[in-house]
Amino acid sequence: AQSVTQPDIHITVSEGASLELRCNYSYGATPYLFWYVQSPGQGLQLLLKYFSGDTLVQGIKGFEAEFKRSQSSFNLRKPSVHWSDAAEYFCAVGGGNDMRFGAGTRLTVKP
Amino acid sequence: NAGVTQTPKFQVLKTGQSMTLQCAQDMNHEYMSWYRQDPGMGLRLIHYSVGAGITDQGEVPNGYNVSRSTTEDFPLRLLSAAPSQTSVYFCATRGGDYYGYTFGSGTRLTVV
Numbered sequence: 039a040q041s042v043t044q045p046d047i048h049i050t051v052s053e054g055a056s057l058e059l060r061c062n063y064s065y066g067a068t069p070y071l072f073w074y075v076q077s078p079g080q081g082l083q084l085l086l087k088y089f090s091g092d093t094l095v096q097g098i099k100g101f102e103a104e105f106k107r108s109q110s111s112f113n114l115r116k117p118s119v120h121w122s123d124a125a126e127y128f129c130a131v132g133g134g135n136d137m138r139f140g141a142g143t144r145l146t147v148k149p
Numbered sequence: 150n151a152g153v154t155q156t157p158k159f160q161v162l163k164t165g166q167s168m169t170l171q172c173a174q175d176m177n178h179e180y181m182s183w184y185r186q187d188p189g190m191g192l193r194l195i196h197y198s199v200g201a202g203i204t205d206q207g208e209v210p211n212g213y214n215v216s217r218s219t220t221e222d223f224p225l226r227l228l229s230a231a232p233s234q235t236s237v238y239f240c241a242t243r244g245g246d247y248y249g250y251t252f253g254s255g256t257r258l259t260v261v
Contacts (some may be wrong), residue, residue, distance in 0.1 A: 042191075044191075047150055047189070066257075068203075070247055071163060074250075076250075079254075079255075080254060080255075081153075081239055081252035081254045081255055082192075082239070082241075082250070082252045083252075084250070084251075087249050102207050125193075127189060128192070132219035135180065135182075135197055135205070136194060136197070136207065136251065137182075137194070137206075139184075139191040139192040139193075140191050141189055141190055141191040
């Protein structure tokens with residue numbers, strides 16, 4: 039069965055610094071991969087998705103992610119973090135009717 | 150265009166009580182699902198539906214029932230609430246093209 043691992047429970051970065059959130063997946067076929075963001079008290083919002091083609095995908099709010107099949111990874115990056123990026127981030131893998139989510143990484147942004 | 154609407158937003162139940170969490174969507178999506186979110190565990194799939202009259206179990210279905218009589222609505226029923234069901238519940242839909250899920254804003258349920 040598919041599964042997702044987000045190794046970092048909590049990350050703190052300074053405003054303006056770069057960010058990389060890690061995601062590793064297990065899936066038997068070519069995966070559909072997603073990153074979602076959840077602000078406190080809110081539902082999840084889709085940041086970006088990968089289905090096929092170019093392995094570097096661009097999303098909303100200046101985020102990007104790179105699919106690396108050899109490493110079974112789909113890491114999320116942002117070159118310069120803003121205070122408003124503080125939230126919880128979820129990686130997900132989906133195929134068929136069952137999307138599996140990682141446990142999430144909470145991002146704190148220091149002034 | 151509201152997307153996915155969940156009610157109520159907050160609920161406190163006593164052990165053994167029953168209740169129904171409501172989910173309604175106006176996106177005309179066939180697929181709807183229920184997840185629960187617990188700290189350190191991410192979101193786990195409870196039940197899902199691929200259309201009216203069709204439901205199936207997800208990863209953690211025990212203690213929950215669902216039905217799908219219309220495209221728009223997908224209620225989640227707790228027949229006898231237990232403290233282990235204290236969680237935040239999210240309803241989600243997606244179109245047939247796998248372009249990610251649209252989530253409701255969640256229901257925070259506490260069972261005492």
